[in-house]
Amino acid sequence: MKVAVFSTKAYDRQFLAAANSDHQHELVFLEPRLNRDTAILAAGFPAVCVFVHDQVDASTLQILAANNTRLVALRCAGFNNVDLKAAAQLGITIVRVPAYSPYGVAEHAVGLILSLNRKIHRAHNRVREGNFSIDGLLGFNLNGRTVGIVGTGKIGLILGHIMKGFGCNLLAYDVYQNPELEMIGGKYVELPELFANADIISLHCPLIAETHHLINEEAIAQMKSGMMLINTSRGGLIDTQAVIEGLKSGKIGYLGVDVYEQESELFFEDLSGEIIQDDIFQRLTTFPNVLITGHQAFFTAEALSNIAETTFANITDFDNGRPCGNEIRHQPQTEAKVLVN
Secondary structure: OOEEEOOOOOHHHHHHHHHHHOOOOOOEEEOOOOOOOOHHHOOOOOOEEEOOOOOOOHHHHHHHOOOOEEEEEEOOOOOOOOOHHHHHHHHOOOOOOOOOHHHHHHHHHHHHHHHHHHHHHHHHHHHHOOOOOOOOOOOOOOHHHEEEEEEOOOOHHHHHHHHHOOEEEEEEEEOOOOOOHHHOOOEOOHHHHHHHHHEEEEOOOOOOOOOOEEOOOHHHHHHOOOOEEEEEHHHEEEEHHHHHHHHOOOOOOEEEEEEOOOOOOOOOOOOOOOOOOOOHHHHOOOOOEEOOOOOOOOOOOHHHHHHHHHHHHHHHHHHHOOOOOOOOOOOOOOOOOOOOO
């Protein structure tokens, strides 16, 4: 099958080409992101392969459909960038990779927690400059602290296992409760109780209408003073301006994020020689208790292999007319109920 692969970097080509050796699809790698302006590049391709920042909205899908594209294969788990209703109306099938790096993402969240707590990133910079003072680097024991996990699917569950190993108490919130989390001592509570009692809150739910700005001014007001907030899921879960106010007041004592609401104009690109125009993002970088990484939580060799293998298995299923278990359908009555990731 002829596939136009958008938003490709060198590492994408490496892992996708290796996985395709078992499927023999005809791949054309394209560096631009997919949107209404670049969709014409897929003319004549029955399938396109896209990533998290590609814009698969109604206008883009209309152009794809007009040029005989019948399949959009997401090489990611999230699909908030896809207009599923428009895809269904146009007869375009959408498939995704539902779980490719749960350990990698959970472990990255733990890395953010440890680095923020013990100021490892700041200590590293000091030592490189010959400054061996430990003033200002005081941390706290994770043992005995309470961790609140919002979203207890694969990633949230793995994080629970890891933090339990540190001796933490676990609180959790999800529409669908995971019995395995309860088996390791986790307790499900409503969000206000989780906000009020957690020393560390880690977000692992998808971005849907009901979770947009889940962390807002009202939620922050309910939290412990000096708490730690971690987000490795989707940037839109956090109202960034409200979080900045929380940092300024001291309500939020630590912030670790691998995602950002307006990241599509920033992340995955080298902008080191440019003046970044996003004032809100730039404000975040001025806080000494904020640690930002550029959407790299998923970025492990195992994850890239899994992404590539599952993506081409999905495309091959479609090409051969077989049902694909990773197809996403427009289901307005049930979409809002899913809070796991």
